[in-house]
Amino acid sequence: MKPVPHVDALVFDVFGTVVDWRASVTKDVADVARGMKVQGDWQKFADEWRTGYHDGMRRVNAGEWPWMNVDLIHRRKLDELLPKYGLSGLDEPERDRLNRVWHRLKPWPDSVKGLSRLKKRYVISPLSNGNFALLTNMAKSAGLPWDCILSAELTGRYKPDPQAYQKSADLLGLARGRVLMVAAHVGDLRGAQAAGLRTAFVTRPLEYGHQGTPDTAGDPSFDVSAEDFIDLAKQMGV
C-alpha cells in the first residue's frame, strides 16, 4: 500500500462525488411534472440535463461559447428540454426554481460524516465546476461543513483544465503537491495529476443508478483509493 500523501488541504469534486445529483434532480423534476399532470422518464430527463452540463463546459473551455457559469449552462439546457418532455407550460419563476435544484442536491449518506472527520485535520473545500453561489447554497442546505468554497468560476476555466486546479491551490496559499483532489471520476483526477495535485479516488457505484456503469476501478497512479468518505478519513489518519 502506498504511504498517505502529506497534504494540508483536501478539495472535492461535488456532483457525483459528494452529492447524488441524479436521484435529487429526478425527484424534483418528477414532483414538478406530477403537479402539471405530465408523465415521463424523469431519470432520462436528469441524464440529458447532465449531458448538457458537460457539453456546455466543453464549449466554454474550447472557446466556442463565452464564459458562462453553470447556472446559465443548466438553464440553457433546461429551456431546451422542457418542451421535449411536455413541460413548456412552466413559467419564469418556476423555471428558475427548478434550475436551482442543483443548489439543493442531497449528499451521499457518508458525505457529511466523512467531511466532518477530515475537517479536524485538513482544510476541506469543494473544487467543483458548479458556480460559487450554487456551491454555497448547497453547502447550507445539505450541511456540508466546508472551510471555504472553491469553484471553477473563480479560476475562469473549467476542470479538467490545469488552471482550475492550479489557481485553486494558489488561492489556498499552498504548493500544488500539498493539495489532494478527491473525486469519483478518473478524468477529473487525471486533470488534477497533470496540474501537480495529489489524488484520491472514491467509488460512487450508484452515481448513474443501478443500471449505470460508473468508474469503479480507479487507476494505480492515484495516491489514495477509498470506498467512501469514511474510508477516506480513516486512510487519511482521522
Place this chain on the structure above:
Amino acid sequence: MKPVPHVDALVFDVFGTVVDWRASVTKDVADVARGMKVQGDWQKFADEWRTGYHDGMRRVNAGEWPWMNVDLIHRRKLDELLPKYGLSGLDEPERDRLNRVWHRLKPWPDSVKGLSRLKKRYVISPLSNGNFALLTNMAKSAGLPWDCILSAELTGRYKPDPQAYQKSADLLGLARGRVLMVAAHVGDLRGAQAAGLRTAFVTRPLEYGHQGTPDTAGDPSFDVSAEDFIDLAKQMGV
C-alpha cells in the same frame, strides 16, 4: 427606527469588525521579541504594520503597485519594520510564521455567537481585503462559521473600490440590494453604499486600544446600527 432591510446575505469586514487585530498582533510580536530578549513598544509595532497594510492597498488600487495579496503587503512592511525594532535577527521561517499572525487573529467575544445566530437565516461571509488563504485559515483557527469566503483577492480590487463589493454580490448570485455589508468602519460602508449594497454599522470601541479614537458614531444613512454582533442578530430577527 428604520425597517430592517430584506436581505439574503450578510458580508463582513474582518480586521477590526470580527477580530481584534491589534491585541492579537501585539501579543505575537511581543512573544517573538521576548524570545530574542528585545524590548520595545509592540502596540506601536502593530499600529505601524497596520498602516503599511492600508498604504499598500491604496498603492495597488492606484496602480502604483501591481496586484499583490495582503500576505505580500504584510510581508513587505514586516521586513521594513524588523530592523527598526531590533528584530532583524529573525530568519526566513520565523518571518514567515510571524507574518501569518494575521491568519491567527482572535475574534471579539461576541463574534462567533452572533455569527452562529445570523447563519441560521442568512448566508454569512467575510468580505475582506485579506487574502483568501488568510481568511480561510483564520476561520479555522478562530471557529468563525462562515458559509463561504469572499475576499478582495477574488475581485482584483481592494475595498472601497465598488468592484470589490459588486463582484462579491455577483458571486453570491444576489442582487446588490439583497446583500448587507457589516463593518465597524464608516469608509468601508460608504464604499458598499456607493456599490448598491445595504449597510450595517457595528461599534468596536476598543479596535485601537483604550487610547484609540475609533468610528463610533456611524452615519444616519446606514440601514442598521448595532452595538455588537448579538445586537445585530437581534435586529436582524434571529
